[in-house]
Amino acid sequence: xxxxxxxxxxxxxxSEPQAPTPARQKTWVKGVLIGIAIAYLSLVLFIxxxxxxxxxxxxxxxxxxxxxxxANFLHAAKLTFLIALIVVPINTIFGLCAAWVIARNQFRGRxxxxxxxxxxxxVSPVVAGLMIVLLYGRNGWFGSWLEAxxxxxxFAMPAMVLASAFITLPFIAREVIPVLEEAGSDQEEAxxxxxxxxxxxxxxxxxxxxxxxxxxxxxxxNARVMGEFGAVSVVSGNIAGKTQTLPLFVExxxxxxxxxxxxxxxxxxxxxxxxTLVLKEILERKTxxxxxx
Amino acid sequence: xxxxxxxxxxSRPKNPIQRLLGLSWPWRVTLGYLTIMLLLPVAALIAKASxxxxxxxxxxxxxxxxxxxxxxxxxxxxxxxxINAVFGVLIAWVxxxxxxPFKRIIDAAIDLPFALPTSVAGLTIATVYSDNGWIGSLLAxxxxxxxxxxxxxxxxxxxxxxxxxxxxxxxVLHEMEKEVEEAAWSLGASQFQTFxxxxxxxxxxxxxxxxxxxxxxAVGEYGSVVIVASNIPFKDLIASVLIIQRLEQYDxxxxxxxxxxxxxxxxxxxxxxxxxxxxxxxxxx
Numbered sequence: 001x002x003x004x005x006x007x008x009x010x011x012x013x014x015s016e017p018q019a020p021t022p023a024r025q026k027t028w029v030k031g032v033l034i035g036i037a038i039a040y041l042s043l044v045l046f047i048x049x050x051x052x053x054x055x056x057x058x059x060x061x062x063x064x065x066x067x068x069x070x071a072n073f074l075h076a077a078k079l080t081f082l083i084a085l086i087v088v089p090i091n092t093i094f095g096l097c098a099a100w101v102i103a104r105n106q107f108r109g110r111x112x113x114x115x116x117x118x119x120x121x122x123v124s125p126v127v128a129g130l131m132i133v134l135l136y137g138r139n140g141w142f143g144s145w146l147e148a149x150x151x152x153x154x155f156a157m158p159a160m161v162l163a164s165a166f167i168t169l170p171f172i173a174r175e176v177i178p179v180l181e182e183a184g185s186d187q188e189e190a191x192x193x194x195x196x197x198x199x200x201x202x203x204x205x206x207x208x209x210x211x212x213x214x215x216x217x218x219x220x221x222n223a224r225v226m227g228e229f230g231a232v233s234v235v236s237g238n239i240a241g242k243t244q245t246l247p248l249f250v251e252x253x254x255x256x257x258x259x260x261x262x263x264x265x266x267x268x269x270x271x272x273x274x275x276t277l278v279l280k281e282i283l284e285r286k287t288x289x290x291x292x293x
Numbered sequence: 294x295x296x297x298x299x300x301x302x303x304s305r306p307k308n309p310i311q312r313l314l315g316l317s318w319p320w321r322v323t324l325g326y327l328t329i330m331l332l333l334p335v336a337a338l339i340a341k342a343s344x345x346x347x348x349x350x351x352x353x354x355x356x357x358x359x360x361x362x363x364x365x366x367x368x369x370x371x372x373x374x375x376i377n378a379v380f381g382v383l384i385a386w387v388x389x390x391x392x393x394p395f396k397r398i399i400d401a402a403i404d405l406p407f408a409l410p411t412s413v414a415g416l417t418i419a420t421v422y423s424d425n426g427w428i429g430s431l432l433a434x435x436x437x438x439x440x441x442x443x444x445x446x447x448x449x450x451x452x453x454x455x456x457x458x459x460x461x462x463x464x465v466l467h468e469m470e471k472e473v474e475e476a477a478w479s480l481g482a483s484q485f486q487t488f489x490x491x492x493x494x495x496x497x498x499x500x501x502x503x504x505x506x507x508x509x510x511a512v513g514e515y516g517s518v519v520i521v522a523s524n525i526p527f528k529d530l531i532a533s534v535l536i537i538q539r540l541e542q543y544d545x546x547x548x549x550x551x552x553x554x555x556x557x558x559x560x561x562x563x564x565x566x567x568x569x570x571x572x573x574x575x576x577x578x
Contacts, residue, residue, distance in 0.1 A: 029484065030391055037387040040380045041399065044451050047427060048417040049405055055420060094326045097319035115567055119331060122563040123556060124513030126533040130540065130552045131334035134341050139545060141337050166330055220407075227410030229516035234537060247412040251520060254416050266413040273408035280408075281401050 049270070056267035059260070067264035072240045076249040076265070083157070083245065084225045087164045091221055095172025096214070100206075102173070103180035120169045128166050129234025132159055155237035160245070163231035168224045172217035179213030179287070180206075216283045223276040227269060335556070342553040345546060353550040358526050358535065362551075365443060366532040367558075370511035373450035378504045381458025382496070388459070389466040403460070406453050411516025414452055419521045422448060443529040445521040450511035457510065458503030465499040465573075498573030502566060509562040512555070 056064055067073065102114060120128065134140050136153040146153060153159045187209070191201045207214070229247040236243040240252060246265055253262035316324070342350065353359065387393075388400050406414065422429040422439035429439055439445045469492070477487040515533040522529040524538075532555050539548035 033383060034387050034391060034393050037380070037384045038399070041384065041402075043428065044448065045402065045405060045455060048414070048421045048452065049402075049409070051421045051427060052413060052417045055417075094322060097322040097326075100319045101323045115563065116327065116331065118563060118567075119335075119560070122509055122513070122559040124515065124533050124559065126515045126536050127338070127513070127552045127555050127559075128334070130536055130548055131338045133540065134337040134545070134549065135334055141340075162330075166334070169330060223408050227408070227413075229410060229412045230513075230533065233516075234540065247410045247516065250410070250412045250416055251516075254419075254520060259420075262416055266416050269410045269413050273405060273410070273413075276408045277401055277404055280404065 052263065052266050052270045055259070055263040058263075063260060064264050064267075067261040068268075070261065072244065073249060073261065073265060075241045076244045076246050077268075079157070079160075079243070080226050080245040080247075083161055083164055084222050086161050087168065087225045088218060088222050091165055091168055092172055092214075092218055094169070095176060095217060095221075098173040099176035099180055103177050104185060117170045117173055120166055125163075125167055125228065125230030126234055129163055129231040132162050132166070132231075132235050136162075154235055155239075155243060157243065159235035160232050160243065163235045164225045164228050167228050167231050168221045171221040171224065172214065175213045175217030175220070176210055179210045183209040212283050212286045216280060216287070219276055219279050219283070223273065226272060338549060338552060338556060341545070341549045345550060349546075350550055353547055354554050358530075359532075359551055359554075361527045362530050362532045362535045363554075365446060365529055366512055369443060369447050369531075370450055370454075370508050370514075373447050373511050374454060374504050374508035377451055377454055377507050378458050378500055381455070381503060381507075382462060382500060385459045385462035385466055389463055403456050406455050411453060411514065412520060415449060415517035415520030418445070418449055418452060418517060422521075440521060441523040441529070443522075446518050446529050446531060449517040449521045450514055453514050453517055454507030454511045457507035458500060461499045461503035461506065462496065465496060469495065498569055498575075502569040502573060505562055505566045505569060509559060509566070512562070513559060 098113075098117060102110065102117075133154055136142055136146060136159060138147065138154070140154075153162070183206075187205050188201050191205050196204070226245075227247055228245075229251070232245055233248055233251075236245070236248065238244055238248050238252065240249075244252065246269055250262050250265045250269070253259070253265065313324075345353070384403070388396065388403075419440045421427050422432075422445060424430065424433045424438065424440070426440070432439060437444070439448055473491055474487050477491045478484075482490065513533065515531075515537075518531050519534055519537075522531070522534070524530050524534050526535075530538075532551055536548045536551050536555070539545075539551065
């Protein structure tokens with residue numbers, strides 16, 4: 001369809017005998033380009049992704065389910081969900097506040113604040129974990145206070161929550177800022193002149209306007225929290241049945257040659273990733289449909 | 294310092310403390326959370342690093358082991374990002390311009406490395422590219438070992454940074470008008486000339502931004518690499534793993550110095566990305 005357009009306007013006088021017309025050249029170029037793209041994606045993405053599912057069910061569904069019944073696995077799964085349950089709401093509140101501050105205000109240092117928000121994207125998760133150890137570890141800034149108060153943060157759940165929250169800090173704000181800017185503040189101002197309180201404006205006007213962008217951010221945050229490995233492994237101590245999340249369980253099982261149970265946990269995490277992508281696709285379409293209206 | 298001067302609305306009281314107290318709740322939550330979660334940890338790292346004398350800092354930062362890990366980390370990450378830049382342009386092009394079966398599914402699957410936990414990525418790459426894995430067994434007779442070598446580190450870095458160039462490029466390609474290319478063809482430009490002279494220049498900022506994002510992600514990557522690599526110094530040990538090894542030996546200064554170097558470079562890349570994005574905005578209509 002598109003190639004015929006180019007062919008018609010082509011002037012034969014200029015063309016050299018060896019050079020085929022763009023129209024003809026394009027059809028074969030198209031095939032080759034699609035072929036290379038799919039070959040490359042298969043090598044680095046599709047085959048490894050497919051492999052997770054094949055390995056997990058290699059010996060059938062029985063051993064797979066058996067692996068999922070292990071005590072250490074169940075504890076890791078529970079801990080992973082619990083951390084997500086704490087981190088996602090906290091980062092949602094922060095993300096909404098930060099997005100409002102950035103999208104609704106013009107102030108000196110606004111660009112700086114946006115860049116600051118991006119820092120967790122740039123920092124290596126291991127460095128993030130290290131920073132938390134330097135703050136709350138035994139020799140850290142707050143180490144002696146925490147020890148005096150008999151509070152354990154490092155090698156315990158609080159540090160894992162902090163590490164996960166650090167890593168996913170920008171996600172929600174990043175998704176909400178453009179939606180909030182797009183929506184504009186006219187409706188909010190109209191509600192205010194009609195006598196609505198700040199809280200009413202937020203619940204009745206702002207939230208409905210940004211709900212898809214917000215949900216998208218929440219889903220990305222959740223996926224990243226549940227999948228985070230580097231930062232959590234630095235601060236958790238990685239003790240099976242105590243401070244081990246699912247991604248840590250995968251590595252530990254693999255290192256101890258329990259490949260089957262590593263892949264059983266991996267397939268669950270991969271399934272979570274697929275669900276995330278499907279939801280993301282749906283939400284993206286919703287935001288796009290709204291844009292057209 | 295810069296943060297406390299942020300809300301500079303002229304109607305507010307001049308005293309900075311009064312100004313901070315007069316802020317609305319979203320402001321307080323944002324600044325408070327950022328301080329506790331972000332500024333405090335970074336300050337702790339820098340404070341710890343500055344307890345070393347500059348000479349000692351330099352000695353640890355440039356020790357042979359550290360230099361070898363920088364080589365593996367940055368050079369491999371750069372190669373991975375460059376490979377992804379070339380193929381990313383191609384994939385974005387194919388996805389935006391052509392129609393073919395399963396295009397939507399392939400397009401959605403590009404984001405998989407964002408969503409898939411890195412330990413799962415490491416596990417499956419190590420399996421697929423091991424000597425008896427699906428792809429590794431085909432490479433083994435040729436004498437190419439991927440898993441547990443630097444090549445494996447590269448494959449892991451390619452995997453996790455794959456989406457960046459594609460995702461930064463797609464919207465720009467969508468915006469680009471086909472008429473310009475068709476004009477170039479009709480004036481007798483070859484396909485290569487059209488690509489090189491007409492298509493590529495406006496895409497360059499987006500390609501470089503994606504490249505820098507992918508590079509930044511690859512430099513910081515830990516989870517997949519630690520599983521795919523053998524983590525042997527001078528062979529395939531990356532800087533992140535060296536930090537962990539130092540921490541496990543209770544060598545906090547060693548970990549902190551390398552961590553500071555890594556943080557500094559990450560912040561430089563972030564700055565570069567911001568500048569590249571500002572440059573890219575020139576091309577917007």
